[in-house]
Amino acid sequence: MKPKTQNSKFKNNTGQVIILTVLILGGSILSASTIAGYLMLLKMRTASDIINSAKAIFAAETGIEWESYKYSKDRTYPRPTFSNGADFTSSNDGTVIKSIGHSGNSYRLMFETQIIGSTSTTP
Structure with a gap:
């Protein structure tokens, strides 16, 4: 073998x-x-960054409320300021209010659609 x-x-x-x-x-x-x-x-x-995110959300909501108030009641109402460093940018074209809140590196967008009331012609 x-x-x-x-x-x-x-x-x-x-x-x-x-x-x-x-x-x-x-x-x-x-x-x-x-x-x-x-x-x-x-x-x-x-x-x-949750804290800055929450600040940005509240700033965006403030922008919506401010634009709504200006549109419906007082166009000369002053822009709100924040003591926590947050800010917002808002726009209103008559039908849509857009607001971008920012704080630190967080940006949050909110928008609201306005439904303008019409008169009813019910018989």
């Missing part, structure tokens, strides 16, 4: 294959954890 002979060419390369496999798996895990960390950073950045 003839003894099995191992190919010495493959015997010398087995360590290299294991090292290459470990490096590929390690690189894959590293890249996946880097992407996951970046996504978590974006979520944390968004969550930490």
Whole structure:
């Protein structure tokens, strides 16, 4: 019976294959954890800006109310100011009031459609 002979060419390369496999798996895990960390950073950045987001929402709502009041009651009513650093930009074309509130890096848009009353001609 003839003894099995191992190919010495493959015997010398087995360590290299294991090292290459470990490096590929390690690189894959590293890249996946880097992407996951970046996504978590974006979520944390968004969550930490909730205060400015709320300020921007209230500023946009103030812009809507101010334009509505000017349209219906007093065109010379002064523009409101905020002590918290928020501000708004608003416009009124007679049918749609648009207001953009901003505070810090947060911008929030609100709009309101005005339905102008018409006279009824019921018989």
